[in-house]
Amino acid sequence: MAKFVFVTGGVVSSIGKGIVAASLGRLLKSRDYSVSILKLDPYINVDPGTMSPFQHGEVFVTADGAETDLDLGHYERFTDTLMSRLNSVTTGSIYQAVLNKERRGDYMGGTVQVIPHITNEIKERIHRVAKNTNPDVVITEIGGTVGDIESLPFLEAIRQFRKDVGRNNVLYMHVTLLPWIPSAGEMKTKPTQHSVKELRSIGIQPDILVCRCDRPLQPGIKEKLSEFCDVPVESVITSPDANSIYEVPLILEQEGLANQSLDLLQLPQREPDLSQWQTLVERMHRPIHQVEIAIVGKYIRLSDAYLSVVEGLRHAAIALGSEFNIRWVSSEDIETEGAEKFLAGANAIIVPGGFGIRGVDGKVAAIEYARTQKIPFLGLCLGMQCSVIEWAQNIALLEDAHSAEFVPNARNPVINLLPEQQDVVDLGGTMRLGMCPCRILPNTLAASLYEEEVIYERHRHRYEFNNAYRNLLLDTGYMISGTSPDGRLVEIIEYPDHPFFLATQFHPEFSSRPSTPHPLFKGFVQAAIEQCQSEDAISPTNASIIQQSPVQVS
Incomplete structure (x- = not known):
């Protein structure tokens, strides 16, 4: 049975959830685990194919012809694994599928509701990836930030997921921002605390915090986040700004992201082989x-x-x-x-x-x-x-x-x-x-x-x-x-x-x-x-x- 990792984001958008998800995929593949990554996007468009590039960036096209979010390009490039139309899910495609079923009479005249019909459709899409590609780990990125009204059905669906497949088969990873306040000369943890509080209010306790920042953490920050967010200190991962996105897997490897993920998912630890990736990054600098x-x-x-x-x-x-x-x-x-x-x-x-x-x-x-x-x-x-x-x-x-x-x-x-x-x-x-x-x-x-x-x-x-x-x-x-x-x-x-x-x-x-x-x-x-x-x-x-x-x- 596949294990499932859910990557959520807090405080602000464009924080790097896609790169974190892709980097974790790279680190797991370096340990000879097979992975597949999918994106749950909360917008109501069926896909980004008709959206302006100014609105959404490039439209990435998969080998089977799906028009998808640009993050799927990161997934493919980092993991060297082909994605498909199964790996891109939007609110529009979910509601379209549910309404088509309702019109066919699949719900036997019942009232169609967000819970359970929409959430069940979301969960089915995640299971479909696991069934069709048979990976060891399915990584799912939820678009937007915690607190967005559009994301609530997706967050409710992944909340239910741990109960459905078992506690040790699911990992919740929350990517959040630690802003530096120049006038105070301090890095503030309060936005992260509030983001985790919002996530916990809908029933999801993060297992790992990935903290985005523009500089090394000050002493005591990890301990403070561990205390206030109820996350073990070793599961507070620092992800500072990098000169290249291809440096991020190496940074997260040093922070222990893959080892923590494997422990929490109760998967065997394996020695990583990142030599090729390391050589690639070194060539960039010379x-x-x-x-x-x-x-x-x-x-x-x-x-x-x-x-x-x-x-x-x-x-x-x-x-x-x-x-x-x-x-x-x-x-x-x-x-x-x-x-x-x-x-x-x-x-x-x-x-x-x-x-x-x-x-x-x-x-x-x-x-x-x-x-x-x-x-x-x-x-x-x-x-x-x-x-x-x-x-x-x-x-x-x-x-x-x-x-x-x-x-x-x-x-x-x-x-x-x-x-x-x-x-x-x-x-x-x-x-x-x-x-x-x-x-x-x-x-x-x-x-x-x-x-x-x-x-x-x-x-x-x-x-x-x-x-x-x-x-x-x-x-x-x-x-x-x-x-x-x-x-x-x-x-x-x-x-x-x-x-x-x-x-x-x-x-x-x-x-x-x-x-x-x-x-x-x-x-x-x-x-x-x-x-x-x-x-x-x-x-x-x-x-x-x-x-x-x-x-x-x-």
Whole structure:
């Protein structure tokens, strides 16, 4: 039978519950325990697929095509374990399921209530993960903070869980904030005390406290929290701010989080093997190269909107012994002031995915700049579609070439819907989502990077390359280096007469891992390093590197 860990948060949101859950998963895996992690999100949306990136950050897509919270990306990257649609649960999906059952008559005419119907559905979702993936430990993160009215059904469900499966099979972990008050010169425990009091008022006594702070704890803080929160002092875990999220598992290992969790769950203690993770962190602190990469998007006010892209770059940079500075560039600014002003001097350019026409012409201009200036370029999803538009406009000279998504009456819609999608009205869950195969053309850049004939990548898009223009674009020098196995769908395009110019209809960033960087990102960062070295752009006196600020993630 699986053991269950429930991670709650208190005092403030964005405190790092997802990173704590993912780190615990990493520590348990290092001890040869299998884990699965799921997120219970209290918002009423069925999933985050139709939510603005400014509201929710990036939408992470699982291999089976679920649009999920970005924390599932952390779960996958830290544990190197595939998540699925089972690992993402929202209030909207719970109520939708319960109402569907009520309409079918499953409740035999009974009154449908939060308790037991909603809470039973929540518990069933947790059990479903344990049944379908058969892990040793199921870690469940509850979104929001204790005291939120939206979270109450989830908290009630996990309260009942210990009674259902047995006291020694459940562990409650509470992540909370210890703020430093400069005027008092003290770290205050009162917010944590109140948060635990709120949790206990609904029947949950935390077994472990994970205390987020921006500095080492002052003497006596752990003892005080132990006394007031009724938690053994060895179960009060310090989680200070770190320069990188990848340092967090090592910090929590030193604090004894995994050992305490195993003891409380009555699982055997095993010797951890964190050598690979330790090496990864050490490489981060000893870079050989320094490069600057421009990310051209329209959600740059919230960097979490491109979280997996940044992490994909980081994984590649670590593997190549490089440190990178991200130059965030608004595609709307390029539209008004030109590409050169914002992109000159960058060692490489990425145009990531997105939706809606705002800023698209700026992305097209950025791609033209990368192509004509021979700057390494990587396009992702919409980035590929914009590169097709750019080529059609500037090389193929197709008048009014654009995407039908943005210009429905375009004379030359080089990006268009597939015939079977023409009548789709709903936005949520109607795209090409999840893992799909792609056949790689030999003797191409893509083939040299993947070193495989058929690869599998994750998609999240609705519009496709318009095959009516395929031959015309090929005749002008473009190369289609990856297609669906039947050759119908264009997946990868590249421009051979360029140091590195490649764009994909899929999202390779979702498959990158700290220990196994994605080959496209690795090739792209390598091209950026070579570009930097060829221009002699980086020196000890003119290096432009952003010092990483302490990580704060939700």
